[in-house]
Amino acid sequence: MSRIIDKTAAELSADIREGRLTSVEVTTAFLDRIDAVDGTIKAFLHVDREGALATAREVDADIAAGKETFAFAGVPIAIKDVVVTKGLPTTAASKILEGWIPPYDATISERIKAARMPILGKTNMDEFAMGSSTEYSAFQKTLNPWDTGRIPGGSGGGSAAAVAAKMAPVAIGTDTGGSIRQPGAVTGTFGAKPTYGSNSRYGLIAFSSSLDTPGPVARNALDAAILHEIISGYDPRDSTSIDAPVPPVVRAARAGANGDLAGVKLGVVKEFAEGSDAAEPGVIAAYEAAVEQLVKLGAEIVEVSCPSFTYALPTYYLIAPSEASSNLARYDGVRYGLRTGDDGEHSLEEVMSLTREAGFGPEVKRRIILGTYALSAGYVDAFYGKAQLVRTLIKQDFEKAFEQVDAIISPTTPFIAFEFGERMDDPYQMYLADLYTIPTNLYGGPAVSVPVGLSEGMPVGLQVMGPVMGDDVAYRVAAAYESTQDALLADTAPEPEPEGK
Numbered sequence: 001m002s003r004i005i006d007k008t009a010a011e012l013s014a015d016i017r018e019g020r021l022t023s024v025e026v027t028t029a030f031l032d033r034i035d036a037v038d039g040t041i042k043a044f045l046h047v048d049r050e051g052a053l054a055t056a057r058e059v060d061a062d063i064a065a066g067k068e069t070f071a072f073a074g075v076p077i078a079i080k081d082v083v084v085t086k087g088l089p090t091t092a093a094s095k096i097l098e099g100w101i102p103p104y105d106a107t108i109s110e111r112i113k114a115a116r117m118p119i120l121g122k123t124n125m126d127e128f129a130m131g132s133s134t135e136y137s138a139f140q141k142t143l144n145p146w147d148t149g150r151i152p153g154g155s156g157g158g159s160a161a162a163v164a165a166k167m168a169p170v171a172i173g174t175d176t177g178g179s180i181r182q183p184g185a186v187t188g189t190f191g192a193k194p195t196y197g198s199n200s201r202y203g204l205i206a207f208s209s210s211l212d213t214p215g216p217v218a219r220n221a222l223d224a225a226i227l228h229e230i231i232s233g234y235d236p237r238d239s240t241s242i243d244a245p246v247p248p249v250v251r252a253a254r255a256g257a258n259g260d261l262a263g264v265k266l267g268v269v270k271e272f273a274e275g276s277d278a279a280e281p282g283v284i285a286a287y288e289a290a291v292e293q294l295v296k297l298g299a300e301i302v303e304v305s306c307p308s309f310t311y312a313l314p315t316y317y318l319i320a321p322s323e324a325s326s327n328l329a330r331y332d333g334v335r336y337g338l339r340t341g342d343d344g345e346h347s348l349e350e351v352m353s354l355t356r357e358a359g360f361g362p363e364v365k366r367r368i369i370l371g372t373y374a375l376s377a378g379y380v381d382a383f384y385g386k387a388q389l390v391r392t393l394i395k396q397d398f399e400k401a402f403e404q405v406d407a408i409i410s411p412t413t414p415f416i417a418f419e420f421g422e423r424m425d426d427p428y429q430m431y432l433a434d435l436y437t438i439p440t441n442l443y444g445g446p447a448v449s450v451p452v453g454l455s456e457g458m459p460v461g462l463q464v465m466g467p468v469m470g471d472d473v474a475y476r477v478a479a480a481y482e483s484t485q486d487a488l489l490a491d492t493a494p495e496p497e498p499e500g501k
C-alpha cells in the first residue's frame with residue numbers, strides 16, 4: 001500500500017521517527033482525507049487543522065534537531081466529543097453544550113498532548129454517549145463507511161467511522177456499556193475498553209460514573225495497545241483511579257502476533273449462547289469461524305457459566321440512567337452552554353426547566369426520567385438498590401469464571417450494523433445492541449473487539465474479555481487472531497464516495 005492513510009499508526013510512527021515522513025506530511029494527509037470524504041461520512045463535529053499542524057511542526061522540528069521522541073509522537077488522532085479538550089469545542093453532541101469551549105483538559109487529553117499527537121478534531125456520538133447508533137447526536141448523522149445506509153454503531157460512531165474511513169489512524173472512545181466495542185464491531189475496527197479505573201475519567205463528560213471508561217479505537221491490536229499505554233495509568237484527580245502498574249498490553253499484542261495460544265484457556269459463557277436468539281445467524285457463523293482459528297492456534301475452549309448474565313441488561317438500564325440523572329443535573333442553564341427563557345418573565349426554575357426541555361434530546365430525557373424514578377424515595381431500594389445487588393452477583397459469576405479460564409470470548413454484538421431508523425421507535429431494540437458488551441462494564445473488567453469477518457457484507461467483531469487488570473490477555477488473544485489473517489479487515493473497507501455523489 002502506498003498511501004500515507006493506509007499505514008497503521010505504528011508504521012507511521014516509525015516513518016516519522018526515522019525520517020521517511022514528516023509529521024506535517026502525515027497530518028496533512030489525514031486532514032485532506034477528512035476534507036475529501038467527511039462531507040459524506042460526517043464523523044467529525046469539529047476539525048482543528050491549524051492546531052493539528054502546529055503540533056506536527058513542533059514534532060518535526062524536534063526530530064530535525066535530533067531530540068528523542070516517543071511512541072506516536074507526530075501521529076494524528078481523533079477524539080470523541082465527550083472528552084474535554086482545552087480551547088476546542090466539546091459538546092457531547094448535545095445542544096445544551098453547544099458553543100462551550102472548555103478551559104481545561106481531561107487527563108487523557110493532557111496525556112495525548114504530552115505524547116505530542118496532533119489532534120485532528122472531535123468526533124460525533126450519541127448525545128451524552130447514550131445510544132448504539134450515533135443517531136441521537138443533536139447535530140448530524142454519521143454514516144457507516146461499509147454501507148452508507150447503515151449506522152456506524154454508538155455511542156462512539158464518529159471515532160469508529162473516522163478510523164474505518166481512514167480519516168484518522170487512531171481515535172479515542174468511551175465505553176459505558178459498549179460504546180467503543182460495538183462501533184468497532186460494526187465498522188470493522190479494533191476497539192478496547194480498558195479495566196475500569198485504569199484510565200482516568202477526569203475531564204470526561206460524565207454519563208454513568210461507575211461504568212464510564214475511555215479507551216482506544218484503531219485498526220489493529222498493536223496500534224490500540226500503544227495508544228492504551230499512552231493514556232492509561234494512575235491519576236490522583238479521579239477518585240476511582242487504580243494506583244497500580246498499567247497491564248503490559250503492548251508486549252501482549254506483540255507476543256500475540258506470533259500466533260501461539262498454546263495453553264491459553266478461553267471461556268465460552270453458556271448463558272450467552274442460550275440467550276443468543278437475539279443474535280443473527282451470520283454473526284454467529286463469523287464468530288464460530290474465528291473460534292476455530294483460535295483453536296488452531298492452540299487455545300482450549302472451556303464452557304463457563306454466568307447465571308446472572310440474563311439480568312445484565314436490566315441491571316445496566318437501572319444503574320446507568322440513575323447515575324446519568326444525577327450527573328446531568330448540572331446542566332441547568334446557569335453554568336454552561338444553552339440558556340432558554342431568560343427574558344425577565346420566567347422564574348429561575350422555569351429557566352432551568354425550559355433550558356433542559358430545549359437542550360436535551362429524546363433519549364437523554366428518557367434516561368433522566370428513568371433514573372430519577374429509580375432513585376426516588378420509596379423506590380430506590382426496589383430498583384437502584386436491587387440493581388446494585390445483582391451487579392455484585394454478576395461480578396461474582398465472572399470472578400468464578402476467571403478462576404477456570406484466562407479470557408472469555410463472545411461475539412461483540414448480536415447483529416451487524418442496522419439501517420438508519422430501524423431501531424429508533426423501540427428503545428429496547430436499541431438497548432439489545434449491547435447485550436454482550438454490558439456485562440464487562442458491570443464487573444469492571446477489560447474487553448476488546450477485534451474484526452473477524454463479514455456477514456451480509458458487513459463487519460462482525462469478536463469480543464475478548466479479561467479479568468480485572470488483565471487487559472494484556474485480551475490483547476494477546478486478539479493479536480493472535482489477527483495473525484491468522486492475510487489482511488486487516490479494516491483495509492478491505494470500500495472507498496467512501498466524495499460528497500454529493
Ligand code: GLN
Nearest residue numbers: 129130131176177178179
Ligand atoms: N449503548 C449503551 C447505552 O446507550 C452504551 C453506551 C456507552 O457505552 N456509552 O447506554
